[in-house]
Amino acid sequence: MLHVTETLTIAEWELTESFMRASGPGGQNVNKVSTAVELRFEAERSPHLAPGVKARLRKLAGRRWTTEGAIVIQVDETRSQARNRDIARERLVEMIRAALVAPKRRIATKPTLGSQRRRIAAKTQRGEVKALRGKVGDEE
Secondary structure, eight states, X not given: OEESSSSOEEOGGGEEEEEEOOOSXXXXXXXXXXXXXXXXXXXXXXXXXXXXXXXXXXXXXGGGBOTTSOEEEEEOOSSOHHHHHHHHXXXXXXXXXXXXXOOOOOOOOOOOHHHHHHHHHHHHHHHHHHHTTSOOOOOO
8 A cells, every 4th residue: 555645545456566677886786686666556547546637647747657557667776675666656656646736727817007018118119129220321
């Protein structure tokens, strides 16, 4: 069980973990021990997430969202497999929490009279600058 909020938990069958050898520094250890973690969360098939949350989660996940509707998170930051596993789960929880928050609807407002006048004044001034760029005539 992975607790996201006090009301939302993710079941273990929705999560799949695989371990592989990490790249980068680590000496002989890096060639022997599979410390990198790949956490796969079947988001599209999850009964715990609402359709709106799934849509926002898909947008947040970006390239980590697969064509099958799963989120794949890879972590190979530390030399400890357990720590990498915890980091991957924390990242998934943060992503789901961010998707749970519905964005506020934007309320359209009219521009103020002052801002309209400033805009027109700036356009007029810019037009005058451009008008002065004409060819220089023959002055005799």
